[in-house]
Amino acid sequence: MNGIYRNIQASIKNGEKLLAVLIDPDKFQIERVEEFISKVNTSVATHIFVGGSIVEEDITQVLVSEIKKNTNLPIVLFPGDVTQITNKADALLFLSLISGRNPEYLIGKHVEAISKLRKTNLEVIPTGYLLIENGKETAVEKVTGTKPIPRERIQEIIDTAKAGELLGMKLIYLEAGSGAKVPVTNQIISLVKQELEIPLIVGGGIRNNEQLKNAYNSGADLVVIGTAFEEDELFFEEIKKNKESRIKMIE
Ligand code: 1GP
Numbered sequence: 001m002n003g004i005y006r007n008i009q010a011s012i013k014n015g016e017k018l019l020a021v022l023i024d025p026d027k028f029q030i031e032r033v034e035e036f037i038s039k040v041n042t043s044v045a046t047h048i049f050v051g052g053s054i055v056e057e058d059i060t061q062v063l064v065s066e067i068k069k070n071t072n073l074p075i076v077l078f079p080g081d082v083t084q085i086t087n088k089a090d091a092l093l094f095l096s097l098i099s100g101r102n103p104e105y106l107i108g109k110h111v112e113a114i115s116k117l118r119k120t121n122l123e124v125i126p127t128g129y130l131l132i133e134n135g136k137e138t139a140v141e142k143v144t145g146t147k148p149i150p151r152e153r154i155q156e157i158i159d160t161a162k163a164g165e166l167l168g169m170k171l172i173y174l175e176a177g178s179g180a181k182v183p184v185t186n187q188i189i190s191l192v193k194q195e196l197e198i199p200l201i202v203g204g205g206i207r208n209n210e211q212l213k214n215a216y217n218s219g220a221d222l223v224v225i226g227t228a229f230e231e232d233e234l235f236f237e238e239i240k241k242n243k244e245s246r247i248k249m250i251e
Contacts, residue, residue, distance in 0.1 A: 004047075004074050004091040005125050005170055008199050008222065011046070017216045019239070021045045022078065022203070022226030024052035024178070025063045033063070036229075037070040039236040049224055050089065051078035053139035053178075061086040077122070078224075080143060082113045091123040093171070098164045099130040099157075100146025127171040127201075128164025132157060132184050134205060138177025148177070151184075154191060161192045172196060174220075176204030179227045183211055186218040193219025209238050 011018055021040050028036075040048060048071065050064055064075055065088045077092040079085060085092060094113075097105035117124065131140050131148040141148060149157050161172045174184045174192060183205040193200050202215045203224030215223050228235045 004076065004123050007074075008171075012199055012221050017220075018046045018222035019044055019212075020047040020049045020076070020201075020203075020222060020224045021229055022049045022051070022178075022224050023063070023067070024055070024226060024230075025050060025060045025084070026052045026055045027230060028063065030063060030066055033066045034070055036233070037067055039233060040073065041071055042241055043236045044239050044241050045073065047222070048073050048075045049078040049093075049226075050075060051080055051084055053080040053143045055080060055084055057083045060084040061088055064088040076125075080140075082109055082116060085113060085116050085120070085122070087120040087122065089122060091125055092117075093127040093129075093173070094124050095127050095129040095173070096164070096169065097131065097140075097144055097146060098128045098160055098169075099132070099149045100144055102144055102146045105144045105146065125171060126169045127173055128161065128167070128169040129173045129175060130157065130160055130164075131175050131177065132188065132204075134176040134180035134182050134184075136177075136181055138180065138204075140175065140177055151188065154188060157188055158191055158195050162195045165196055165198050169198070171199050171201055173201040173203065173224075178204060180205030183215065186214050189215060189218035189220055208235075212239070 064086055067075055075089045077089045133148040133150045164172055176184045184202055189202055199221040201222045202220035206212055206223060206225050207228040212223055
């Protein structure tokens with residue numbers, strides 16, 4: 001599958017909102033793939049993201065192969081580490097943790113990844129990744145040894161996102177952290193969006209349709225949801241694919 005970034009741009013141009021279901025290989029049992037992905041397929045989800053902060057080596061590859069057998073949706077790697085890169089997926093968010101100041105997550109891991117990437121056909125999408133404080137410590141914070149940007153430092157968040165764009169990143173991802181108590185605020189989303197020419201991803205702590213709509217209405221182009229699906233697959237019922245729900249989602 002090619003042109004995933006181009007398709008994201010085209011959807012935005014057509015006024016469509018995108019939704020990625022995030023599967024963390026560390027928390028997901030491979031036996032559940034068929035049933036889980038059939039629900040993803042009948043929902044309004046447009047992408048499947050795969051990745052996590054702490055994942056045992058090699059399990060991502062097996063999981064992605066299994067997911068691929070069950071869906072035509074694009075599978076995008078959202079890796080916490082180089083070990084999660086696999087050719088079985090379609091694209092890779094080449095994440096640079098620009099909210100932090102740990103050189104490993106700004107450039108170190110990227111250099112390490114190149115010998116692996118040379119052997120793949122993955123579409124590589126440079127992504128500026130910003131961790132925003134949400135009231136509790138997140139896995140990203142622990143693993144990367146970086147601090148999130150406090151949610152009240154709005155200008156710093158905006159300037160960081162803009163700096164990412166000017167450095168040539170193709171996407172900006174505002175992350176509250178998996179299982180965040182509260183998602184990134186509408187105000188932050190909307191002010192960051194106003195500054196950017198590139199698509200905006202928002203994720204972390206979005207658990208219901210109302211929060212999803214709020215994120216879209218504030219300016220998120222693509223929303224990522226993981227925990228809400230892991231904890232309650234009934235959430236898929238709320239976002240079933242039909243004309244009405246798609247319209248409702250983007251109202
Ligand atoms: C985490 O943004 C994603 O990296 C999704 O977060 O698991 O809270 O939906 P949740």
